[in-house]
Amino acid sequence: MNLSLEQEMGLAARLQRDGNLPAAESLYRKILKSNPKLSTAHYNLALILKNVGKTAAADKSFKLAVKTNPAYTLAWQGYARFLSDRERHRDAVRSALQAAKLLDGSAEASQLVADMLQTAGEAPLGKIGEEALLLTLGRSDVDGDITIRAALQILRTDPVLKVFWADQTPSQSPSPPKLIEAITAPINAAIIANLILPTAEGESLIRTLRDLLLAAETAPNQANQLEAMAVVALQLELREYCLPRPESIAEFRADPLEDAVRSALIEMDAPALYEDLLEAEAERLEALPFTRLLLTRLGPARQKIATLKARFSAGDAAQDTVSKAVQDQYEESPYPRWQGVRHGDRKSLPALVQSLFPRVTVKRLAEEPKVLVAGSGTGRHALRTALRLENAEVTALDLSAASLAYAEMKREILDLQNIHFQRADITRLPEDLGKFDLIECCGVLHHMADPEGGWSALLTHLKPDGVMKVALYSEAARQDVVAARETLQLDPKNATLDEIREAREKLLDLPNDHPAKPVTKELDFYSLSGCRDFLFHRQEQRFTIGRIAKALEDLKLEFLGFEFVDPGLMETYQLAFPSDPFGRRLENWEKVEEMNPSLFRGMYQFWCSPL
Numbered sequence: 353m354n355l356s357l358e359q360e361m362g363l364a365a366r367l368q369r370d371g372n373l374p375a376a377e378s379l380y381r382k383i384l385k386s387n388p389k390l391s392t393a394h395y396n397l398a399l400i401l402k403n404v405g406k407t408a409a410a411d412k413s414f415k416l417a418v419k420t421n422p423a424y425t426l427a428w429q430g431y432a433r434f435l436s437d438r439e440r441h442r443d444a445v446r447s448a449l450q451a452a453k454l455l456d457g458s459a460e461a462s463q464l465v466a467d468m469l470q471t472a473g474e475a476p477l478g479k480i481g482e483e484a485l486l487l488t489l490g491r492s493d494v495d496g497d498i499t500i501r502a503a504l505q506i507l508r509t510d511p512v513l514k515v516f517w518a519d520q521t522p523s524q525s526p527s528p529p530k531l532i533e534a535i536t537a538p539i540n541a542a543i544i545a546n547l548i549l550p551t552a553e554g555e556s557l558i559r560t561l562r563d564l565l566l567a568a569e570t571a572p573n574q575a576n577q578l579e580a581m582a583v584v585a586l587q588l589e590l591r592e593y594c595l596p597r598p599e600s601i602a603e604f605r606a607d608p609l610e611d612a613v614r615s616a617l618i619e620m621d622a623p624a625l626y627e628d629l630l631e632a633e634a635e636r637l638e639a640l641p642f643t644r645l646l647l648t649r650l651g652p653a654r655q656k657i658a659t660l661k662a663r664f665s666a667g668d669a670a671q672d673t674v675s676k677a678v679q680d681q682y683e684e685s686p687y688p689r690w691q692g693v694r695h696g697d698r699k700s701l702p703a704l705v706q707s708l709f710p711r712v713t714v715k716r717l718a719e720e721p722k723v724l725v726a727g728s729g730t731g732r733h734a735l736r737t738a739l740r741l742e743n744a745e746v747t748a749l750d751l752s753a754a755s756l757a758y759a760e761m762k763r764e765i766l767d768l769q770n771i772h773f774q775r776a777d778i779t780r781l782p783e784d785l786g787k788f789d790l791i792e793c794c795g796v797l798h799h800m801a802d803p804e805g806g807w808s809a810l811l812t813h814l815k816p817d818g819v820m821k822v823a824l825y826s827e828a829a830r831q832d833v834v835a836a837r838e839t840l841q842l843d844p845k846n847a848t849l850d851e852i853r854e855a856r857e858k859l860l861d862l863p864n865d866h867p868a869k870p871v872t873k874e875l876d877f878y879s880l881s882g883c884r885d886f887l888f889h890r891q892e893q894r895f896t897i898g899r900i901a902k903a904l905e906d907l908k909l910e911f912l913g914f915e916f917v918d919p920g921l922m923e924t925y926q927l928a929f930p931s932d933p934f935g936r937r938l939e940n941w942e943k944v945e946e947m948n949p950s951l952f953r954g955m956y957q958f959w960c961s962p963l
């Protein structure tokens with residue numbers, strides 16, 4: 353029987369889906385013989401060849417797929433992943449970028465570009481790397497933080513800035529005009545304005561640039577100089593001015609715009625002033641995009657958060673003294689102050705659980721889940737959940753009105769309708785809260801006086817067929833934090849922001865082999881709220897796997913498995929315990945952690961469900 357082309361393609365796709373790859377491969381080859389320009393057949397064949405390890409042939413088929421149909425975005429993206437897996441980073445970024453351009457820079461397509469930059473790390477990418485970064489930076493709908501290594505590599509190799517990329521100011525600084533030109537080069541400016549530079553070297557660069565700019569003479573109306581100051585001020589603002597203040601305070605001039613930008617290099621909390629300037633200087637600001645961005649972040653964005661905070665502030669959420677202390681901390685230092693949330697990989701709840709734990713048979717999970725995010729902070733995680741779960745309706749609660757205001761601001765920007773934020777204390781949840789199919793509580797319970805009690809309170813709101821995701825600090829993985837606290841002898845309950853600034857200096861000055869030194873390698877160390885949350889929390893308990901196992905038993909929960917961002921961590925376990933490839937045994941994990949104390953640096957993140 354002669355099949356039509358459409359029928360043959362259908363049959364080949366079915367064979368491919370059912371795992372009969374040799375038959376699918378030969379059918380696609382037959383189809384392509386008579387239809388050599390059929391891009392979908394080239395693409396599907398490429399995927400098969402990739403799966404069976406025929407790398408050179410797969411490469412050829414991917415190329416033919418995009419050659420026969422240059423607008424084939426799926427093929428460009430598949431090719432990008434293929435190239436990235438083979439460490440052909442420049443080509444991978446180029447392919448992902450091609451797809452993103454075809455899709456008008458959509459959030460999902462741009463996220464893939466950011467992912468490719470992340471895997472590229474410090475690999476040289478040339479101009480294509482710059483173009484890719486410019487697409488992803490400064491967006492609320494893309495997680496751009498992951499591109500940091502690629503971004504740092506660009507600054508480190510900049511012909512002018514590279515001389516500062518060391519512990520101390522070089523004996524011969526570049527002339528101010530050269531410096532200003534380097535800071536305002538589009539790619540450098542976009543990086544410095546949008547990504548915290550999370551290394552000691554990055555901090556020293558920013559401090560030097562700030563001090564040089566404050567000391568430099570300004571010619572009146574020097575547009576470039578204003579932009580350079582604004583770029584550095586934007587970086588200081590991202591870090592929440594965690595650096596020691598400059599030795600000499602700026603002299604003020606007659607130009608109100610310049611005065612405002614200079615003040616932002618030192619720190620000034622005057623949102624109304626910045627808002628007024630945006631209006632008064634609108635024409636001049638058209639040619640000053642970074643100055644305008646600075647005024648917007650320090651003016652309207654802060655005003656907006658203040659207004660939203662008032663909306664969430666009615667009443668006092670905290671129900672005990674520990675909650676009160678924790679609430680006060682987050683009112684002053686909402687955390688995390690994030691920029692963009694990851695888009696893409698949307699799944700139903702059952703499909704998500706299935707993809708995380710293929711061997712687990714969880715009872716009838718809801719296709720339209722009601723989700724509770726308890727302790728949602730500034731909303732990054734909660735908004736990601738609302739985005740990634742199909743048909744989900746999310747309730748996100750937190751103690752801190754300032755954190756909820758930040759989250760709500762981001763919700764409005766992202767225009768998400770399936771999530772709402774409310775103020776509440778886990779120790780006394782609202783009676784009308786209802787029951788949920790999924791409860792997520794990440795990085796929260798260990799900040800309570802009685803974490804197991806909080807966990808148990810949340811479970812009264814979990815449906816019997818529901819699942820829960822929990823993330824808790826690991827004692828073993830936070831030994832550098834313990835060492836930092838011991839070295840500094842600073843009482844986190846009463847530490848002021850200035851004391852935290854001083855403590856950061858001391859930690860940066862420690863010798864490299866000091867047990868507390870690793871804390872200076874974390875992103876959180878490089879902002880004030882991050883550093884406070886990471887090192888100087890008013891209430892912190894740390895867990896062991898034994899304590900988690902006991903809690904699961906007491907709370908009558910089944911352990912479904914750990915969720916890792918880095919699949920390599922699961923491989924560590926599988927290597928040690930090949931008889932339990934899905935990592936269900938906590939007693940085994942205990943042994944693996946003993947051998948790799950930093951395994952759970954990103955917290956114990958696990959899923960469980962009622963027995």
Ligand SMILES: C[S@@+](CC[C@H](N)C(=O)[O-])C[C@H]1O[C@@H](n2cnc3c(N)ncnc32)[C@H](O)[C@@H]1O
Nearest residue numbers: 682727728729733750751752777778794795796
């Ligand atoms: C480290 S932040 C984590 C935020 C968020 N889950 C995330 O992963 O980005 C901890 C948050 O838990 C909240 N929190 C702590 N104790 C709480 C309680 N008893 N009830 C409600 N929220 C609480 C704090 O206000 C804070 O915003």
